[in-house]
Amino acid sequence: MEVHEKRKLLGAIEILVKRPAQADETTLGNAIGYFTKLVEDLTQGQITLLPVQKQQLKNAIEEIA
Numbered sequence: 001m002e003v004h005e006k007r008k009l010l011g012a013i014e015i016l017v018k019r020p021a022q023a024d025e026t027t028l029g030n031a032i033g034y035f036t037k038l039v040e041d042l043t044q045g046q047i048t049l050l051p052v053q054k055q056q057l058k059n060a061i062e063e064i065a
Helices: 003-018 025-042 054-064
Strands: none
């Protein structure tokens, strides 16, 4: 993971923690996306995070049941 990507992750986390009212979908997208990339890089791909919207998860569970 490149240094500029880590800075974007830190910037997004700072907004979410210190100024949550200023957070928007871009902020959330950056936090989720770059955190996912960080985890994958640190674990050399052994752990992958897959963000799922609540409604998608609920629908998938209902299909199985």
